[in-house]
Amino acid sequence: xxxxxxxxxxxxxxxxxxxxxxxxxxxxxxxxxxxxxxxxxxxxxxxxxxxxxxxxxxxxxxxxxxxxxxxxxxxxxxxxxxxxxxxxxxxxxxxxxxxxxxxxxxxxxxxxxxxxxxxxxxxxxxxxxxxxxxxxxxxxxxxxxxxxxxxxxxxxxxxxxxxxxxxxxxxxxxxxxxxxxxxxxxxxxxxxxxxxxxxxxxxxxxxxxxxxxxxxxxxxxxxxxxxxxxxxxxxxxxxxxxxxxxxxxxxxxxxxxxxxxxxxxxxxxxxxxxxxxxxxxxxxxxxxxxxxxxxxxxxxxxxxxxxxxxxxxxxxxxxxxxxxxxxxxxxxxxxxxxxxxxxxxxxxxxxxxxxxxxxxxxxxxxxxxxxxxxxxxxxxxxxxxxxxxxxxxxxxxxxxxxxxxxxxxxxxxxxxxxxxxxxxxxxxxxxxxxxxxxxxxxxxxxxxxxxxxxxxxxxxxxxxxxxxxxxxxxxxxxxxxxxxxxxxxxxxxxxxxxxxxxxxxxxxxxxxxxxxxxxxxxxxxxxxxxxxxxxxxxxxxxxxxxxxxxxxxxxxxxxxxxxxxxxxxxxxxxxxxxxx
Numbered sequence: 001x002x003x004x005x006x007x008x009x010x011x012x013x014x015x016x017x018x019x020x021x022x023x024x025x026x027x028x029x030x031x032x033x034x035x036x037x038x039x040x041x042x043x044x045x046x047x048x049x050x051x052x053x054x055x056x057x058x059x060x061x062x063x064x065x066x067x068x069x070x071x072x073x074x075x076x077x078x079x080x081x082x083x084x085x086x087x088x089x090x091x092x093x094x095x096x097x098x099x100x101x102x103x104x105x106x107x108x109x110x111x112x113x114x115x116x117x118x119x120x121x122x123x124x125x126x127x128x129x130x131x132x133x134x135x136x137x138x139x140x141x142x143x144x145x146x147x148x149x150x151x152x153x154x155x156x157x158x159x160x161x162x163x164x165x166x167x168x169x170x171x172x173x174x175x176x177x178x179x180x181x182x183x184x185x186x187x188x189x190x191x192x193x194x195x196x197x198x199x200x201x202x203x204x205x206x207x208x209x210x211x212x213x214x215x216x217x218x219x220x221x222x223x224x225x226x227x228x229x230x231x232x233x234x235x236x237x238x239x240x241x242x243x244x245x246x247x248x249x250x251x252x253x254x255x256x257x258x259x260x261x262x263x264x265x266x267x268x269x270x271x272x273x274x275x276x277x278x279x280x281x282x283x284x285x286x287x288x289x290x291x292x293x294x295x296x297x298x299x300x301x302x303x304x305x306x307x308x309x310x311x312x313x314x315x316x317x318x319x320x321x322x323x324x325x326x327x328x329x330x331x332x333x334x335x336x337x338x339x340x341x342x343x344x345x346x347x348x349x350x351x352x353x354x355x356x357x358x359x360x361x362x363x364x365x366x367x368x369x370x371x372x373x374x375x376x377x378x379x380x381x382x383x384x385x386x387x388x389x390x391x392x393x394x395x396x397x398x399x400x401x402x403x404x405x406x407x408x409x410x411x412x413x414x415x416x417x418x419x420x421x422x423x424x425x426x427x428x429x430x431x432x433x434x435x436x437x438x439x440x441x442x443x444x445x446x447x448x449x450x451x452x453x454x455x456x457x458x459x460x461x462x463x464x465x466x467x468x469x470x471x472x473x474x475x476x477x478x479x480x481x482x483x484x485x486x487x488x489x490x491x492x493x494x495x496x497x498x499x500x501x502x503x504x505x506x507x508x509x510x511x512x513x514x515x516x517x518x519x520x521x522x523x524x525x526x527x528x529x530x531x532x533x534x535x536x537x538x539x540x541x542x543x544x545x546x547x548x549x550x551x552x553x554x555x556x557x558x559x560x561x562x563x564x565x566x567x568x569x570x571x572x573x574x575x576x577x578x579x580x
């Protein structure tokens with residue numbers, strides 16, 4: 001039996017049968033609508049005294065019948081056919097209408113989200129059928145035709161209805177709404193020519209805007225009361241850098257201020273619809289949120305937006321997967337990814353298990369979900385064993401260095417602060433460097449000669465470049481990279497490098513110190529070195545000098561202040577080795 005969607009309350013069985021018979025109707029594929037189909041639809045709508053919406057494919061077949069408003073009867077995004085930014089969905093909607101105001105924002109939103117070929121509106125009379133000279137003139141008073149138009153064509157069409165984006169300044173789709181016309185005139189229009197012409201315009205516009213990146217991303221931020229405006233802006237800017245580093249192209253950034261996070265969709269229902277509309281308008285294929293999402297939130301958002309949704313942690317894991325070069329780095333990245341994926345496997349978690357025993361748990365046996373979960377758990381256990389072996393191996397290397405009484409200094413700092421560049425400058429190492437977040441993951445150790453504070457000759461130290469830190473470093477990365485992070489805790493001293501040219505350098509210092517405070521072993525004394533001083537103004541330098549009077553100021557790329565840094569490292573190591 002054909003399904004009728006929408007508001008069916010109060011409908012009689014014979015009325016439901018009339019609605020179901022609409023599924024057997026067909027419109028010639030070259031015609032937008034026929035006189036017979038329109039009058040049948042209008043008669044049913046007048047009979048039940050409700051709006052009726054019918055969706056047809058390009059072959060003219062009815063694929064969905066609904067009772068109620070356009071919002072109540074819309075096709076869910078996940079059920080729509082796949083379409084690109086240069087195409088329409090291949091579905092038209094024919095709806096009855098009993099009020100004078102049309103269109104409105106809700107109609108435009110719903111129809112634009114579905115990216116319909118056309119929207120046909122049948123304005124009905126209040127009276128029933130009458131015949132004049134043998135012709136049916138009742139029910140359908142006049143018809144309207146609405147469709148999407150490309151942005152560039154909007155200025156050329158004076159009869160368009162443009163949805164206002166409010167304060168978000170988003171280029172929403174523009175709609176062309178035809179003047180009222182008779183049903184006979186509507187029925188004679190060539191539907192295929194109209195749609196093919198529209199799609200040709202969309203393809204031309206999309207080709208002009210197309211970029212080479214695989215992912216076209218919309219960033220979504222949620223501002224709560226516990227964060228300042230400045231910090232929130234820095235968070236979104238950093239997320240944009242992460243997306244760029246991962247290989248994505250940020251099309252637009254959206255945000256919402258809320259007192260509390262929505263438990264199901266993070267943002268409110270209206271903002272979810274706005275995200276979906278913006279995504280299909282700009283041709284996005286990925287939505288990135290600025291916070292960690294629960295598995296249920298991801299499923300809810302993907303169902304309502306119709307696109308893949310990821311969170312900040314998943315972007316960072318993707319970058320780590322791209323950057324890992326050594327066997328140890330790949331091992332730790334895979335462990336972090338599996339620990340992230342395990343609780344996010346689709347399904348109902350432990351409640352789906354058929355093996356636990358007890359009432360309600362007996363069944364046919366293991367499900368595919370259980371098999372995948374069990375395989376991942378086995379893989380995680382094996383990887384954790386290999387990480388433990390890596391940890392023991394690095395511990396033996398540190399003991400060997402300590403046996404030769406060579407003090408070590410760990411180079412720590414926020415990601416992209418210039419640690420690898422500084423290591424290359426000081427030791428002539430050939431570590432990979434780039435103006436990207438997390439350009440290097442694997443620790444690199446080199447020897448360096450620095451002045452001894454109490455002697456004329458120099459002393460040898462080992463300096464180790466470590467993985468960059470970031471604001472709210474995901475716990476899965478902290479656990480997976482514990483073998484690497486132990487280079488920090490086992491070093492005699494730390495060199496904390498800070499990118500002074502970054503507007504949020506103070507928050508970067510706090511983020512690094514917060515991560516160091518979470519280490520199981522308290523790291524040694526630290527020397528703060530402000531990098532990239534050639535890119536800052538005098539006021540920023542004065543502020544940093546006032547707040548950190550013992551810090552040194554350098555430019556690793558321009559070889560500025562390196563002698564002062566070497567002297568500072570010698571004093572730091574000497575202080576760290578003093579008996580307490």
